[in-house]
Amino acid sequence: MRFFSRRPSVRVFFATDIHGSETCWRKFLNAGKHYQADVLVLGGDMTGKALVPVVEEGGRWRATLLENRYEFEGEDEVGEFEEAVRRRGYYPFRTTPEELAGLEADEKRREALFHEKMLGRIERWMRMADERLDGSVRCFVCPGNDDQFEVDEIVRAARRVELAEGRVVEFGDGYQMISTGWSNRTPWDTYREEDEEVLEERLRRMAKELEAPPEKTVYNLHCPPYGSGLDEAPEITPDMRPKDAGRSTVPVGSKAVRRIIEEGQPALSLHGHIHEARGSTRIGRTLCINPGSSYEQGQLLGAVVDLDGGKKVKRFVLTSG
Amino acid sequence: MAGEQTTGSSAGAGDLFQRRATGLLRGWSVRDAFIYAAFSINLITLGLFIFSYGPFIPEGSLVMAVVLSGLYLVFQAVTYASLIAVMPRAGGDYVWQSRILGGGIGFVLAVTGWWFILWHWVPIYANILNVQVLVPLSRIFGLGGAADFFNGATGLFVASLAVALLASLYISLGMRTYARIQKFCFYVGVVGLAVMLVLLLVHSRSDFVSAFNAQAGEVFGAGGNAYQQTIEAGSVSRPEVSFYPTLLLIPMVVFFNLWSNWGATLYGEVRGASDFRKNIYAMGGALLATTVVAAIMLLLFAKTFGWDFYYAANNAYWSGAENAPIPDWPYPGLFAAFFFDNPLLQALLVGVLSLWFFGWCGTVFLSSTRVVFATAFDRVLPEWVAKTSRNGVPYVALLLMLIPSIPISYLYAFGENFATYTLDATLVIAMTFFGSAVAAAVLPWRKPEIYNASPIARYTLFGIPLVTVAAVAFGIFLAFCLYQWVFRDVYGVNNPQSMIYMLILYAIAVVMYVGFRLLRRAQGIDLKMVYDEIPED
Numbered sequence: 001m002r003f004f005s006r007r008p009s010v011r012v013f014f015a016t017d018i019h020g021s022e023t024c025w026r027k028f029l030n031a032g033k034h035y036q037a038d039v040l041v042l043g044g045d046m047t048g049k050a051l052v053p054v055v056e057e058g059g060r061w062r063a064t065l066l067e068n069r070y071e072f073e074g075e076d077e078v079g080e081f082e083e084a085v086r087r088r089g090y091y092p093f094r095t096t097p098e099e100l101a102g103l104e105a106d107e108k109r110r111e112a113l114f115h116e117k118m119l120g121r122i123e124r125w126m127r128m129a130d131e132r133l134d135g136s137v138r139c140f141v142c143p144g145n146d147d148q149f150e151v152d153e154i155v156r157a158a159r160r161v162e163l164a165e166g167r168v169v170e171f172g173d174g175y176q177m178i179s180t181g182w183s184n185r186t187p188w189d190t191y192r193e194e195d196e197e198v199l200e201e202r203l204r205r206m207a208k209e210l211e212a213p214p215e216k217t218v219y220n221l222h223c224p225p226y227g228s229g230l231d232e233a234p235e236i237t238p239d240m241r242p243k244d245a246g247r248s249t250v251p252v253g254s255k256a257v258r259r260i261i262e263e264g265q266p267a268l269s270l271h272g273h274i275h276e277a278r279g280s281t282r283i284g285r286t287l288c289i290n291p292g293s294s295y296e297q298g299q300l301l302g303a304v305v306d307l308d309g310g311k312k313v314k315r316f317v318l319t320s321g
Numbered sequence: 322m323a324g325e326q327t328t329g330s331s332a333g334a335g336d337l338f339q340r341r342a343t344g345l346l347r348g349w350s351v352r353d354a355f356i357y358a359a360f361s362i363n364l365i366t367l368g369l370f371i372f373s374y375g376p377f378i379p380e381g382s383l384v385m386a387v388v389l390s391g392l393y394l395v396f397q398a399v400t401y402a403s404l405i406a407v408m409p410r411a412g413g414d415y416v417w418q419s420r421i422l423g424g425g426i427g428f429v430l431a432v433t434g435w436w437f438i439l440w441h442w443v444p445i446y447a448n449i450l451n452v453q454v455l456v457p458l459s460r461i462f463g464l465g466g467a468a469d470f471f472n473g474a475t476g477l478f479v480a481s482l483a484v485a486l487l488a489s490l491y492i493s494l495g496m497r498t499y500a501r502i503q504k505f506c507f508y509v510g511v512v513g514l515a516v517m518l519v520l521l522l523v524h525s526r527s528d529f530v531s532a533f534n535a536q537a538g539e540v541f542g543a544g545g546n547a548y549q550q551t552i553e554a555g556s557v558s559r560p561e562v563s564f565y566p567t568l569l570l571i572p573m574v575v576f577f578n579l580w581s582n583w584g585a586t587l588y589g590e591v592r593g594a595s596d597f598r599k600n601i602y603a604m605g606g607a608l609l610a611t612t613v614v615a616a617i618m619l620l621l622f623a624k625t626f627g628w629d630f631y632y633a634a635n636n637a638y639w640s641g642a643e644n645a646p647i648p649d650w651p652y653p654g655l656f657a658a659f660f661f662d663n664p665l666l667q668a669l670l671v672g673v674l675s676l677w678f679f680g681w682c683g684t685v686f687l688s689s690t691r692v693v694f695a696t697a698f699d700r701v702l703p704e705w706v707a708k709t710s711r712n713g714v715p716y717v718a719l720l721l722m723l724i725p726s727i728p729i730s731y732l733y734a735f736g737e738n739f740a741t742y743t744l745d746a747t748l749v750i751a752m753t754f755f756g757s758a759v760a761a762a763v764l765p766w767r768k769p770e771i772y773n774a775s776p777i778a779r780y781t782l783f784g785i786p787l788v789t790v791a792a793v794a795f796g797i798f799l800a801f802c803l804y805q806w807v808f809r810d811v812y813g814v815n816n817p818q819s820m821i822y823m824l825i826l827y828a829i830a831v832v833m834y835v836g837f838r839l840l841r842r843a844q845g846i847d848l849k850m851v852y853d854e855i856p857e858d
Binding site: 146 | 771844852854
């Protein structure tokens with residue numbers, strides 16, 4: 001099936017912030033064939049945010065998901081529930097009331113469990129990619145600020161997926177891409193965040209390594225540029241609630257990212273991080289895209305971009321697969 | 322930064338354990354959503370305005386119509402809460418319809434209902450500004466010339482410009498500032514409403530008759546027993562109240578209470594799917610709370626003004642009775658202010674009540690810009706439509722609202738028949754909602770994967786998905802209203818010219834969609850890709 005009537009020199013499919021959603025990862029792997037893309041890029045934040053205990057007591061199982069309490073009688077029902085949890089991006093685990101109480105009381109044990117579950121899922125995803133991707137599509141993954149550093153090692157070990165963090169990769173018709181999952185500071189104090197000055201140095205180092213002309217370069221930077229509209233997030237209260245019903249939004253992107261785009265003027269700049277700020281904008285000649293994220297609903301929001309070596313990228317669509 | 326659930330450690334066994342990761346711990350608070358919905362179903366601006374049409378169906382009970390429709394419209398809240406939970410995305414109706422029913426249907430219904438038609442609401446908002454704020458304040462301060470001006474065509478056009486510019490200003494200030502303005506206006510406006518209700522509660526009918534007669538002389542220059550003259554000028558034959566005519570009042574009343582979902586195009590994107598029940602509590606709660614207050618207010622009108630007087634004052638105004646002692650729209654806020662024998666206190670109450678208007682008037686452009694944005698994100702409209710300034714002002718989308726609204730307001734004010742062309746303005750929005758009701762009803766079958774992955778999949782009624790039950794019930798309600806609007810004269814909207822005009826708007830939307838789709842194809846972009854779903858396996 002051909003979607004565009006004129007074949008571009010390179011077609012890129014970009015998605016980001018799937019946060020552990022099994023459904024989104026499966027769709028991502030199929031996006032190459034579905035959209036006839038040559039290159040798949042995943043922009044980071046692959047790991048999920050929550051554990052869901054499935055508690056066994058007296059031969060029955062119970063769990064709570066999204067404020068709904070569930071009770072199960074047999075293995076089939078439990079398995080079905082666990083699958084639904086995985087599809088949403090969360091990590092189910094079976095436990096007993098005693099173990100659960102221990103976990104609640106011990107933060108280190110909880111963290112260790114998170115660690116095990118998150119990395120286990122990434123390992124499984126990489127195996128899935130090795131099985132499903134046949135090598136006709138290049139697949140780049142760059143962990144984001146929410147992803148632990150061990151994720152990099154797991155991705156690096158995959159056969160069909162290429163780790164893009166911190167390096168220049170080349171694809172298609174002489175295109176070069178730099179990637180990083182590092183962001184400016186957030187209120188959550190996550191794994192890969194740093195002050196703007198340090199982030200700017202990191203970005204400059206990478207940009208200097210590019211040899212292709214700007215019209216053949218792509219930036220894949222998890223954090224969106226400041227004040228671009230792709231970085232509008234709900235303003236939050238000190239206890240991490242949205243102010244004024246989420247209608248009060250503020251730009252939270254990176255000024256360093258903005259500066260580096262303004263100076264380098266790549267053809268395309270791919271971003272994520274702020275799920276709500278889906279959209280596209282231009283900074284000079286650069287097309288900047290944040291496809292947003294709707295991972296909990298199992299929707300893989302993405303962008304299909306045709307690169308043809310022109311001064312500006314003209315052909316792209318935001319998808320909602 | 323999508324929303325998340327409660328953390329587990331304090332919530333007990335079975336709740337989610339959440340790690341530190343960027344993203345909101347919870348969606349929004351029920352209170353905030355409640356405020357937004359309550360402000361959209363605006364009891365003062367929209368409610369009082371439409372209640373004044375009650376005399377057109379005198380055998381119907383206005384109070385019962387408000388209560389029945391308010392209760393029934395909880396189905397609307399459930400329908401929209403479900404859609405938000407399944408697809409929490411900016412653009413609301415457009416996104417849901419385009420993803421579930423198809424891009425063309427979504428574009429045509431949403432663009433006509435949320436974009437084109439809201440140009441026409443600018444003079445409607447302006448009229449409310451005039452009759453509830455500018456005219457009463459002019460009268461209180463003895464500026465009869467100004468009151469006459471704002472009652473006239475030029476005054477309406479000037480007020481329309483003011484509304485369009487004020488709405489644009491709010492949006493230019495950014496969501497953050499506008500949200501704060503709205504919050505202030507809501508809370509102070511509620512105080513004004515409470516004062517008004519207390520005044521009505523603590524004063525008797527005879528107190529009101531005395532106050533009205535005195536102030537009608539002071540403010541309007543009316544002599545004698547203005548209260549009695551009003552009843553005589555607008556006398557309405559009021560047969561015994563019965564059920565079916567009460568139902569027939571509902572298509573009128575929806576002018577005010579059909580909008581609990583007004584924020585759906587805006588806030589869908591900032592929340593977690595888990596907020597499904599909170600959405601219902603907020604939207605449904607606002608609807609029910611407003612319904613209760615509306616019913617109390619109407620009962621207080623009956624107690625203090627007297628039902629005969631209230632109906633007669635409205636009937637005299639709408640029928641243009643020449644012998645009516647008050648020439649203006651009978652604003653209950655002003656009547657309540659008449660209990661103060663002091664112009665400054667009167668102006669203060671009318672001014673505080675006006676915050677219901679000033680906090681709300683930005684909504685005429687706000688939700689529309691989100692729909693325009695969403696269509697531009699999908700590349701149906703050109704990319705530049707979604708442009709924002711460095712400080713985040715969506716200036717192109719804003720201009721697409723502002724610029725057309727000005728000539729339309731001019732035609733509305735000065736055109737010989739143009740105002741009648743716009744009579745279907747509510748009907749067109751209801752059609753858009755109807756599209757979303759259909760989308761919601763078929764969602765479990767059209768998009769089973771998305772539906773099954775959502776929190777609403779758990780809720781069924783006799784084995785039927787709750788979203789389908791609610792959407793069908795809401796759809797029946799809309800169908801009833803649409804049928805009555807089209808076939809009954811009493812609503813004044815079954816005007817052939819208006820119907821043709823609205824069909825032209827739909828035709829423009831169809832032409833735009835087909836035109837842009839062909840243009841995109843010529844450019845090498847197939848818009849089908851936007852709505853496609855990638856297979857999972």
